[in-house]
Amino acid sequence: MGFSTILDILGSMILGGILLTMLNNMNEREVEITMVYGNDKLLQIEVVQLANLIEQDFRKIGYCEDPTKITDSTNLIISADTSSIKFITDTNRDGNLDTLEYFLSDTSALSFTKNPRDRILYRKLNSNAPLNVSSNITNFYLRYFDALNYEIPSPVANPKAINYMEISFKIEDSEAYNEEYSQAYWQQVRLTSRNLRKR
Numbered sequence: 001m002g003f004s005t006i007l008d009i010l011g012s013m014i015l016g017g018i019l020l021t022m023l024n025n026m027n028e029r030e031v032e033i034t035m036v037y038g039n040d041k042l043l044q045i046e047v048v049q050l051a052n053l054i055e056q057d058f059r060k061i062g063y064c065e066d067p068t069k070i071t072d073s074t075n076l077i078i079s080a081d082t083s084s085i086k087f088i089t090d091t092n093r094d095g096n097l098d099t100l101e102y103f104l105s106d107t108s109a110l111s112f113t114k115n116p117r118d119r120i121l122y123r124k125l126n127s128n129a130p131l132n133v134s135s136n137i138t139n140f141y142l143r144y145f146d147a148l149n150y151e152i153p154s155p156v157a158n159p160k161a162i163n164y165m166e167i168s169f170k171i172e173d174s175e176a177y178n179e180e181y182s183q184a185y186w187q188q189v190r191l192t193s194r195n196l197r198k199r
Contacts, residue, residue: 039173043136043184047171050121050134051186054167057100057123061087062195066095076196077159083140091125098126104140113174115181121169138183139170164192 062076070076070088078086084103091098105120117138122130143166144152152161168187 039182040184043171043173043182046134046136047169047184047186050137050169050171051188053123053133054102054169055188055191057089057091057102058165058167058191059193060089060091060195061193062089063193064088064090064095064097065093066090069095069097070195075159077156077162080142080144080154080156080159080162082142082154085142100125101130102140103130104137110135110174114176115172115174118172118174134169134171136171136174137169138172139168141168142166163196164190167191 062070062074064070074088076088078088078099080086084101086099086101088097089100090096091100101122101124103122103124105122107116107119109120110118115136115138118135119137119140120132121134121137121140123133124130142154144154144156144162145164145166146152146161147163152158156162166187166189168185170183170185172181172183
């Protein structure tokens with residue numbers, strides 16, 4: 001009778017250990033799913049917000065509530081490169097010309113995060129201090145094309161030749177889960193401002 005009781009106790013311990021291991025694995029999987037999908041959702045929200053801001057700003061290149069302030073000699077795009085652009089617009093529709101600039105920091109700006117690729121995307125209006133519009137961006141890439149659909153090499157020597165542009169960016173988590181960074185990507189294949197053609 002003592003021997004069968006010991007076997008019952010050992011069997012219960014083994015079965016309990018197996019169940020405990022299964023519960024622990026299920027718990028780890030649940031944490032992983034919560035982290036990954038929660039981070040994915042936050043990244044998707046950030047991508048949508050940033051894409052809306054960029055589209056809204058870039059579609060107003062060369063726009064002014066008072067059209068007499070823009071002449072044929074006005075450089076609507078002041079400078080353009082693969083990761084930065086500076087242009088003329090009227091952000092608050094007050095009839096005054098504003099300069100708006102988007103540019104990307106280098107990776108040292110966020111050296112305190114675990115992600116070695118993340119950078120800051122800045123939006124600078126006139127002479128105001130640049131605003132951080134995204135701290136999780138790992139890629140912000142601009143391509144420029146002329147009226148004949150030929151790509152203009154960057155940095156663009158003659159910004160007046162720009163007829164439309166392609167914009168893409170990728171956002172990643174600043175912290176990895178299990179050595180993997182969640183990411184979201186957005187691309188505007190052809191973005192044209194109606195006012196670019198009014199020269």
